Amino acid sequence: MNRRSLLQASLALAGAALVSGHSTSRPWSALQVKHWLIVAARDDAEASRLAGAAATLLAARLPESQALAVQAENDREVVQLLRTHQLNLAVLSIEAANDALQGGASPVHDSSVPLRTVAPFGAHLLVALEDYSTDKAAHIAAALAGFRWRDGSAPTRRSGPQSKVPLHAGATRFKQALESKMGQ
Numbered sequence: 302m303n304r305r306s307l308l309q310a311s312l313a314l315a316g317a318a319l320v321s322g323h324s325t326s327r328p329w330s331a332l333q334v335k336h337w338l339i340v341a342a343r344d345d346a347e348a349s350r351l352a353g354a355a356a357t358l359l360a361a362r363l364p365e366s367q368a369l370a371v372q373a374e375n376d377r378e379v380v381q382l383l384r385t386h387q388l389n390l391a392v393l394s395i396e397a398a399n400d401a402l403q404g405g406a407s408p409v410h411d412s413s414v415p416l417r418t419v420a421p422f423g424a425h426l427l428v429a430l431e432d433y434s435t436d437k438a439a440h441i442a443a444a445l446a447g448f449r450w451r452d453g454s455a456p457t458r459r460s461g462p463q464s465k466v467p468l469h470a471g472a473t474r475f476k477q478a479l480e481s482k483m484g485q
Contacts, residue, residue, distance in 0.1 A: 337366040337437070339427070340383075341392040342376045351422050351456065352392040355445055362444040376401075383430060384414050390429050390441075398426050399465045417469035420445040423456030429469055438471025439478075446475070 337359060341352035352370040359368035371388070373379045376397040382388040383401075393401070393416075404413030415431035419438050427445065429438060448456070468476065 337368045337390065337441075338371050338388050339368065339390045339392060340371050340373055340379050340388045342374065342379050342397075343372040344375050345394060345397075347456075348392045348394065348425055351425055351427075355392065355420070355422075355427060355448070358448070359441065359444050363440055366440075380414055383416070383428075386430070389433050390419070390427060392422065392425050392427055394425050395464045395466075396462050398428055399462055402466050416466050417472070418464060418466045419469050419472050420448065421464070422448060424461060425456065426464060426466060428466060431469070433469065433471075435469075435471040435474065438469040439474045440471075442469075442472040442475035446479070 337356075339352045339356050339359075341348040343349060349370070349372055352372075356368040356370040359366045373382060376393060379391045379393060380397070380401045383391055398416055398418075401414045402416045416428045417431050417433070417438075418426045419429050419433075419441050420427040427441070
């Protein structure tokens with residue numbers, strides 16, 4: 302089964318579960334057993350593009366990840382999937398990630414979510430929950446370090462809020478190992 306067919310099947314399964322009133326956690330959980338899923342909001346084209354590119358790069362550099370990009374309707378749904386541990390990785394704009402982390406009156410969330418940055422992508426972040434595997438996060442940070450688009454350009458950082466989402470312990474581990482190697 303190719304990646305597109307697998308993704309379509311999983312989304313159809315999740316849709317069927319939603320329509321029937323059942324929790325979607327089983328379809329996502331079953332899919333996550335074999336695949337590292339990166340979710341992004343369908344209404345954020347740049348986040349969706351980044352999630353797809355990151356999944357492709359992870360699948361190439363860490364074949365055991367069998368990484369795939371999936372989509373939710375909007376940032377609120379992405380954050381809800383993270384909050385309920387239905388998915389573990391997401392690409393969010395810095396603003397949406399800050400809102401989810403801090404809690405408050407934003408339409409992105411209902412209460413604060415303990416997000417951590419695994420990899421920065423210009424105006425977006427690849428985030429995971431604080432309790433996400435340190436080893437996996439370190440591997441992901443290493444695989445995505447120096448991310449570039451196919452044309453060689455890096456995701457651009459536009460003016461806007463600075464990230465308040467701290468680094469994940471795995472990303473910190475990777476950063477320290479890299480600094481140690483460069484210092485020798």
